[in-house]
Amino acid sequence: MLKSLPDSKKVDLWIRASGKALLWGMSLVGIFFLYLPIVILVIYSFNESKINAVWRGFTLQWYQSLFEGLTVGSDISNVLIWDALKNSLIVGFISTGVATILGTMIGLAMERFHFRGRTVIEGLLFLPIIIPDITMGIALLVFFSLVFQLLESLTGMRLVLGLPTVIIGHIAFNISYVAVVVRSRIADLDPTLEEAALDLGANEWKSFWRITLPLIYPGILSGALLAFTLSLDDFVITFFTAGVGATTLPVFVYGMIKVSVTPAINAISTIMLFASLIIVVLSFSLQRH
Amino acid sequence: MKEKNWVEKTVFWSPVSWQAVFTGLMFFYMYLPILVLTVYSFNESAYSAGWEGFTLQWYGKLWEDGRILRSLENSLVVAVTAVGVSAVLGTMMAVGLAKYSFRGKTLYRGVSYLPLIVPDIAIAVSTLIFLAVLGIQLSLWTIVAAHIVFCLAYVAIVVSSRLSSLDPHLEEAALDLGATPTQAFLKVLLPELSPAILAGCLLSFVLSMDDFLIASFTAGTGATTLPMEIFSRIRTGVKPDINALSVLLILASGLVAFVAEYVRYRGEKRQMQ
Structure with a gap:
């Protein structure tokens, strides 16, 4: 059968078959690459052995050790995992709340407002998403030290980095994400x-509250959830803007790994993984409605 | 009645609308740190926050x-x-x-x-x-x-x-x-x-x-x-x-x-x- 076909067709059939095989092979490699590490992480978080790579039986003791309170750092400045979690949640909730309101307002303002150079402004809205975290961290660090110096020379007040500076930094990058999500929702809106x-x-006010807001509400909510996950997961910007005592969960984990990888880290990472997953799935399903 | 007209005029008909002001303010907030960073990258002083003159030496130093x-x-x-x-x-x-x-x-x-x-x-x-x-x-x-x-x-x-x-x-x-x-x-x-x-x-x-x-x-x-x-x-x-x-x-x-x-x-x- 194959012999009766012209050569080009034969080659083609061959390419198709190998393409299909390649696709499957690639999927397997992809899954192996992507999921095996995560699966191993989850499995080893239940491992009795203290050393990764050896399986000694199932245990929940690492999760338990988290609940009993885990510390990291030197003897002088111990940070409890609960403090880190509390800081993460404080930063997450406040920065998400503020960024959601401001981002939604920007989204509305830019959609309604037609002016020259709008494309430039739109590009500027996207830029904070694309610029490296580390440069954003440095920019905030330089900015805060300048502001603190100015304040000190003007009023004599001495301010230091801490949770408020972390929150200000997180709001700055979250505004962009919320605004972009909300804008895409407004763009689909029927202006009639x-x-x-x-x-x-x-009146304008009433039509906003009773018509526009209910319609863009899913967009606002999914933008807020996205901002919340980003804020919880952020390490680099937090690291630069947090002073002593403002350790968040990712900074805590980072500090722990630098010492050694213990099963407790696997347990924290597993919890963080599932928490982010749940929030994002929620956000996507809201967006689809 | 007169007051409402005034409000309407300023809010909805003024040459600079609230949207422009608000968007401007937000961008100022988002970009102020980056602006400060950019300005300081041209500052001649290596340590202080004070401005000591324009220089390109820091950019030049990167190449070496x-x-x-x-x-x-x-x-x-x-x-x-x-x-x-x-x-x-x-x-x-x-x-x-x-x-x-x-x-x-x-x-x-x-x-x-x-x-x-x-x-x-x-x-x-x-x-x-x-x-x-x-x-x-x-x-x-x-x-x-x-x-x-x-x-x-x-x-x-x-x-x-x-x-x-x-x-x-x-x-x-x-x-x-x-x-x-x-x-x-x-x-x-x-x-x-x-x-x-x-x-x-x-x-x-x-x-x-x-x-x-x-x-x-x-x-x-x-x-x-x-x-x-x-x-x-x-x-x-x-x-x-x-x-x-x-x-x-x-x-x-x-x-x-x-x-x-x-x-x-x-x-x-x-x-x-």
Whole structure:
């Protein structure tokens, strides 16, 4: 059968078959590459052995050790894991809340507002997402030290880095993410709906509260969830803007790994992984509605 | 009544609307740190916050700094290799997902986007443990392997979104007109996809160049990338040459992202016509 086919067809069939095989092979490699590390992480978080790579039986003791309170750092400045978690949640909630309100307002303002050079402004909105975290961290660090110096010379107040500076930094990058998500939602919005409300006698304020806001609400919520995960997961910007005592969970984990990789780290990472996963799945399913 | 008119006038009819003022304020907030950084990268004084005159010496110093140049070279090797591999695999993945249907396809699709969701630190820890379990020595190539994971996902996402907006009849028409499937793929599908592939590559290139956390855990001794070099220097205090380097990195990232977006936009526009 194959012999009766012209050569080019034969080559083609061969390419198709090998393409299919390659696709499957690649999927396997991809899954191996991507998932095996994560699976191993999760499995070893239940491993009784203290050393990774040896399986000694199932245990929940590493999770338990987290609940009993784990510390990292030198003898002088011990940081409890609960403090780190508390800091992470404080930063996450406040920065998400503020960034959601501001980002939504920017999204609305830019959609309604037509002016020259709008593309440039739109590009500027995207830029904080794309610039390296480490440069954002340095920029914030330089900025805060300048502000602190100015304040000290003007009023004599001495300020240091801490949770408030972390929150200010997180708001700065979260605004962009929320604004981008909300804008894409507003762009899909039918402008005639709002016009209809205005025609029917609602004022601007009323039509915003009763028509626009309920319609873009899923976009706002998914933007907020995205911002919350980013804020919880951020290491680099937090590291540069946090002073002593403002350790968040990723900074805590980083500090622990630098000492040695213990099963407790596997346990924390597993929990963080699933927490992010749940929030993002929630966010995507909201966006689809 | 009169008062309401006044409010309406200022709020809705003034030459500068609240939207402009608000947007301006927010951008000021978002960009003030970057602005300060840029200004200080031209400051002659190395230590104080005071302004001592304009200079380009910090930018000049970067070109003589061997460690920075070496780490830049490492970063480029990692990014180019990871993006090159991801471009081929990611495109194949997207095309394969669009063409073949198999059981568990939705799961597979969801799973392939996971690297975008998983916290960087969790990817870093799991890769580190994985490599330790396999007994693989850390080097520059372990960074490349770790970067391929997330670059692949970005390329695949950008290419699939383009594929879903393509007219499937184009390829069928080519096949009807006598092209072999390979010809149809190379001459019809690939040119249509190339803007998306390029845009995906540029995006993942930026991400690979910028990554600190994953690289720092998967790097062997001596395999320092640019963000790692910056990080280790910052711990001893911010020097003006690092300010200059940061400004250059922001500009480069912005430029690459702009080109990526432009390429994607052009591709979509051409398709519309």
